[in-house]
Amino acid sequence: MCHSAPSSELKKAIQEYLSEVPLTNCFGVSLTLKQNTSGVYLDDIRASQNLRHFLNLLNSEVYGKRFRRFGKKLNVIPSLERSLSHLT
8 A cells, every 4th residue: 555645635625624623622642652562563443443442441530420421522634644655
């Protein structure tokens, strides 16, 4: 699968969307995932599963039972970044 840089249209749409979102009490977090564990390499599916698991733990810690019962959760804009060497 070949990933390329986002098109200028996509960048503009993202900027427009983010300009409309109220940014109160927000902050950024950068997480680093291990690329290889016991001979199993990280791919997009495993990265997505890892993020989902992390967010489930985080939301449970922040909202407790309200997360499971009522779907209360943190708003997240995820971004998976890869090096150019990963594309080959």
